[in-house]
Amino acid sequence: MKARSIIIALVIILIPFIIGMPLFLLRSSGRIPVKAHLVTDTRKNNGGVAYKGIKVDWTFCPDWEYKPLFFPAEEYLVFMFHYRNDNESNVQVMPSYTFASPHNRRYSANEEISMYIENALENKLKAEDQTPITFEIPSNATKHYIVTFEKPHSLDNFYVDVDVFRDVTLRLHYKKEDGEWSNYSNELIRKYKGRG
Amino acid sequence: MAMFKKIVKNFGPEWGAAVMGTAAICITMQLSSEVARPFSSLLYVGLGFYLLATVMFMAFLIPWTLRFFMYPEEIKKDLQHPIRGNFFPTMPISFILAGTGTNKLGPMLFGPWFAYHLSIVFFFLGAVGIFTFGYLLIRIQFLNKGVRLEHANFSWFIPPVSHLIIPVLGVCSMDVYWAETSLAPVLFLISMIALGVGFFNFLFVGAAVWHRYIYHTIPQGRLAPTVMVGIAPTAIIVIFLIKFIQAIEASQGTLFGINFMSMFSPIKIIASILWGFSFWWLILVTILLFTHYVKIKDHPLEFGWWAYTFPFEAFAVATGLLAACVASHFLYGMLIILNTLAVIIWITVVFGTIKWLESGAFLKPQH
Numbered sequence: 001m002k003a004r005s006i007i008i009a010l011v012i013i014l015i016p017f018i019i020g021m022p023l024f025l026l027r028s029s030g031r032i033p034v035k036a037h038l039v040t041d042t043r044k045n046n047g048g049v050a051y052k053g054i055k056v057d058w059t060f061c062p063d064w065e066y067k068p069l070f071f072p073a074e075e076y077l078v079f080m081f082h083y084r085n086d087n088e089s090n091v092q093v094m095p096s097y098t099f100a101s102p103h104n105r106r107y108s109a110n111e112e113i114s115m116y117i118e119n120a121l122e123n124k125l126k127a128e129d130q131t132p133i134t135f136e137i138p139s140n141a142t143k144h145y146i147v148t149f150e151k152p153h154s155l156d157n158f159y160v161d162v163d164v165f166r167d168v169t170l171r172l173h174y175k176k177e178d179g180e181w182s183n184y185s186n187e188l189i190r191k192y193k194g195r196g
Numbered sequence: 197m198a199m200f201k202k203i204v205k206n207f208g209p210e211w212g213a214a215v216m217g218t219a220a221i222c223i224t225m226q227l228s229s230e231v232a233r234p235f236s237s238l239l240y241v242g243l244g245f246y247l248l249a250t251v252m253f254m255a256f257l258i259p260w261t262l263r264f265f266m267y268p269e270e271i272k273k274d275l276q277h278p279i280r281g282n283f284f285p286t287m288p289i290s291f292i293l294a295g296t297g298t299n300k301l302g303p304m305l306f307g308p309w310f311a312y313h314l315s316i317v318f319f320f321l322g323a324v325g326i327f328t329f330g331y332l333l334i335r336i337q338f339l340n341k342g343v344r345l346e347h348a349n350f351s352w353f354i355p356p357v358s359h360l361i362i363p364v365l366g367v368c369s370m371d372v373y374w375a376e377t378s379l380a381p382v383l384f385l386i387s388m389i390a391l392g393v394g395f396f397n398f399l400f401v402g403a404a405v406w407h408r409y410i411y412h413t414i415p416q417g418r419l420a421p422t423v424m425v426g427i428a429p430t431a432i433i434v435i436f437l438i439k440f441i442q443a444i445e446a447s448q449g450t451l452f453g454i455n456f457m458s459m460f461s462p463i464k465i466i467a468s469i470l471w472g473f474s475f476w477w478l479i480l481v482t483i484l485l486f487t488h489y490v491k492i493k494d495h496p497l498e499f500g501w502w503a504y505t506f507p508f509e510a511f512a513v514a515t516g517l518l519a520a521c522v523a524s525h526f527l528y529g530m531l532i533i534l535n536t537l538a539v540i541i542w543i544t545v546v547f548g549t550i551k552w553l554e555s556g557a558f559l560k561p562q563h
Contacts, residue, residue, distance in 0.1 A: 001547075001550070001551050001554065002554060005550045005551065005553075005554045006550075008550055009546055009547045009550040012248070012546050012550075013543050013546055013547075015244060015247075015248045016221075016241055016242075016244030016245040016247075016248050017241055017244060018244070019240075019243065019244035019247055019248075020237070020240035020241035020242070020243055020244035020245075021237065021240065021241070023240045023243065023244075024236075024237040024239070024240035024241075027240070028236075028237075068303060068304060068305055068306055068307040069304060069305045069306075070305050070306055071305075071306050071307040071310065072307075074307055074308075094445075094456075094460070096445045096446070096448070096449055096456070098448045105376075106376060106448065107376070108371070108372050108375055108376075108446035108447060108448075109372075109446065110303075110308060110372050111371070111372065111442075111446075112299075112300060112301075112303045112304075112308065112372070113303060113308065115226070115229075115230060115239065116239070116303070116304055118230075118236075119233070119236055122233075128233075131230045131231070131520060131524075131528075132519070132520045132521065132524050133441070133442065133445065133460075133520045133521055134460075134520075134521065135524075150308060161448070163448070163449060
């Protein structure tokens with residue numbers, strides 16, 4: 001191969017790494033400031049919900065800012081759920097999450113944004129996020145899961161459904177009071193088991 | 197200008213394969229970045245691959261499209277060709293892969309709203325191109341009196357694969373943004389039609405090519421990389437199945453009345469079986485390559501080496517996604533190995549392509 005061809009090949013091969021590595025270093029160095037205000041950690045005030053030997057706690061950040069490279073930053077509602085297994089045997093869980101704003105507008109969690117902010121949140125909370133759809137929680141152990149929702153404009157109340165139990169859905173209610181988000185109630189809603 | 201015209205004239209339908217082989221690495225990188233903290237930088241390397249693939253896509257799309265208007269007789273010749281003709285869908289596949297990359301990594305660049313809308317544009321453009329070339333190629337194949345047994349080869353899998361890849365972006369789009377919109381049933385229907393077309397064509401074409409491999413000689417060395425394409429169909433169906441179950445899960449556990457809890461177990465079993473077939477095929481390719489083509493020194497440097505990249509990367513993606521459902525530790529470990537191998541194969545093929553271009557073979561296409 002001619003030297004010119006080798007240089008062309010090397011340039012093509014190195015492009016993804018030359019673009020990727022500085023971006024990674026920039027993001028992980030903390031030079032792009034992350035506006036994140038953790039308001040609730042139910043583990044601190046024993047505010048979580050226990051059902052059938054599984055204790056569900058959560059940390060909530062209502063204004064996590066993520067700045068895309070070419071577009072302005074946007075705020076996201078970010079939760080980290082903590083599942084503690086108090087049973088004597090291991091349990092397998094498959095949690096799923098839905099966000100509902102007024103007029104029952106429902107949104108799915110945004111896995112992509114969760115992936116981008118994962119490291120920063122894990123560093124902040126000193127907890128490791130689970131990747132698989134389904135994961136096992138050993139007895140007396142805790143596993144964590146990051147959930148991110150896109151934030152509708154002028155939001156002042158919402159609820160999040162956490163589907164982790166077979167027969168009930170855990171619903172977390174939030175509303176804004178004096179500019180602060182408050183988790184005013186949590187409920188376990190029995191699931192419909194009919195054929196409708 | 198004369199040089200540009202020469203490039204356009206000789207810009208074969210197969211160049212989309214280079215975009216495919218580069219674009220799919222961004223997804224293998226993204227999945228690998230989630231395995232463990234030390235690999236998290238791979239997400240950004242994946243973004244680099246996404247940007248490189250986008251540049252390649254735009255750069256190749258221009259001469260590829262111009263050729264239809266400037267040299268229609270060359271296009272006609274290629275379409276009639278029993279091997280080259282099958283490579284036409286590689287460009288519409290690139291639209292679907294660009295859309296998938298935009299869906300997964302686009303929010304890092306443009307935010308979710310813009311990325312999800314852009315990826316849906318890619319979905320429709322890609323789907324129209326794939327169905328158009330699908331009908332065109334099958335018509336030519338049915339009416340062409342010159343097709344003989346020795347023409348059958350695994351590049352014939354490309355049109356079925358092109359249809360199978362449509363539902364991957366379809367369900368990725370339903371996963372987050374479009375599930376609750378009126379577009380969701382349209383995406384679902386197009387995805388299911390494409391899946392049906394791709395799956396049955398894969399079985400029919402597979403039988404025809406298998407027939408040639410058993411009852412006739414196997415293809416000469418320049419077609420050796422096409423054997424790798426056999427990994428792709430089942431690997432892509434695995435990707436579809438896992439993304440589909442994720443889309444159902446994201447839609448409060450029920451999508452079009454399809455329930456997550458009732459679907460998850462069968463999907464795990466079917467996906468594992470299909471993944472196993474792709475894995476078996478990968479070993480088969482290795483055996484054929486080293487015990488036949490390399491042994492008889494019949495494996496010339498060709499642009500067709502790109503056929504080694506995308507199917508292998510599709511298998512890596514299938515492995516990464518299946519790991520989210522079964523045998524996580526083993527499959528995540530395998531994903532990291534496959535991702536590394538995918539990069540090594542890609543680097544080898546990039547060097548090979550530059551060498552191939554240097555040899556002047558681009559301006560003397562072999563028919």
